[in-house]
Amino acid sequence: MEPAVTPIIEVQGLTAAYGEESILDNLSFTVGRGEVFVILGGSGCGKSTLLKHLIGLYRPAKGNIFIDGEDLVSSFGESRQALLRKIGVMYQNGALFGSMTLLENLCLPLEEFTELPETARNLIATMNLSLVGLADYHHYYPAEISGGMRKRAAIARAMVLGPQILFLDEPSAGLDPITSAEMDELILRLAGSLGMTIVVVSHELPSIRAIADRVIMLDKETKGISARGTPQQLAHSTIPQVRQFFARQAGN
Numbered sequence: 001m002e003p004a005v006t007p008i009i010e011v012q013g014l015t016a017a018y019g020e021e022s023i024l025d026n027l028s029f030t031v032g033r034g035e036v037f038v039i040l041g042g043s044g045c046g047k048s049t050l051l052k053h054l055i056g057l058y059r060p061a062k063g064n065i066f067i068d069g070e071d072l073v074s075s076f077g078e079s080r081q082a083l084l085r086k087i088g089v090m091y092q093n094g095a096l097f098g099s100m101t102l103l104e105n106l107c108l109p110l111e112e113f114t115e116l117p118e119t120a121r122n123l124i125a126t127m128n129l130s131l132v133g134l135a136d137y138h139h140y141y142p143a144e145i146s147g148g149m150r151k152r153a154a155i156a157r158a159m160v161l162g163p164q165i166l167f168l169d170e171p172s173a174g175l176d177p178i179t180s181a182e183m184d185e186l187i188l189r190l191a192g193s194l195g196m197t198i199v200v201v202s203h204e205l206p207s208i209r210a211i212a213d214r215v216i217m218l219d220k221e222t223k224g225i226s227a228r229g230t231p232q233q234l235a236h237s238t239i240p241q242v243r244q245f246f247a248r249q250a251g252n
């Protein structure tokens with residue numbers, strides 16, 4: 001028998017609410033190590049809400065989240081900090097500091113969270129910029145580079161502390177098709193070469209088809225997961241709503 005592999009993320013019975021209003025109800029799923037896992041769904045179905053729970057920004061109304069076998073929900077203090085260090089996040093708008101160069105943006109978390117000397121910090125920051133193809137741009141300010149490059153720089157910053165899991169909120173949003181395809185290639189390269197687990201919130205179906213090992217599709221009506229599986233499985237779903245979602249994009 002194959003040894004059971006602990007999933008890197010395990011969500012059990014997650015209910016998420018803002019005040020009295022529940023947005024997600026009793027969600028359970030796992031993300032395997034090294035997977036590119038996509039959270040998909042229409043506007044307002046709770047994708048960002050789920051992401052914010054997975055990265056520890058919000059605590060669930062009910063349920064458990066295990067990261068690398070450790071309980072995120074009840075963690076606190078130093079062990080919570082250690083757990084959160086396993087996670088890197090790229091927010092939808094990148095959120096780089098405009099007054100700092102790309103290198104300075106990447107050095108900032110290293111200054112804040114490590115005791116490394118400046119030369120080591122610069123080396124790690126430069127290495128991470130190289131990983132996303134921006135080695136030659138380390139002295140540029142965010143406003144001096146394109147939107148796609150800013151997103152790649154934001155991914156490099158999310159990786160600079162060496163997380164095991166990378167969360168990307170809508171990495172292709174607002175990018176033209178070519179730049180979006182380059183973003184897909186980058187995601188596949190990071191997962192393939194570095195073995196990172198990457199959780200992507202997206203509703204860009206061409207991109208989902210290109211990158212996803214597995215997808216969960218959230219449903220606003222039921223507040224649950226309406227479909228789960230590989231993109232190929234979802235394209236042949238017996239649920240018309242899920243099938244239509246994929247078919248619509250295929251016609252574009």
Ligand SMILES: Nc1ncnc2c1ncn2[C@@H]1O[C@H](COP(=O)(O)OP(=O)(O)OP(=O)(O)O)[C@@H](O)[C@H]1O
Pocket residue numbers: 018023041042043044045046047048049050
């Ligand atoms: N901080 C908040 N307080 C109260 N309600 C919120 C808050 N954030 C989101 N919501 C509500 O929760 C629901 C889900 O929002 P969420 O942003 O998670 O959806 P989404 O799937 O990411 O949507 P989109 O694709 O449009 O970004 C929406 O009805 C939204 O209005």
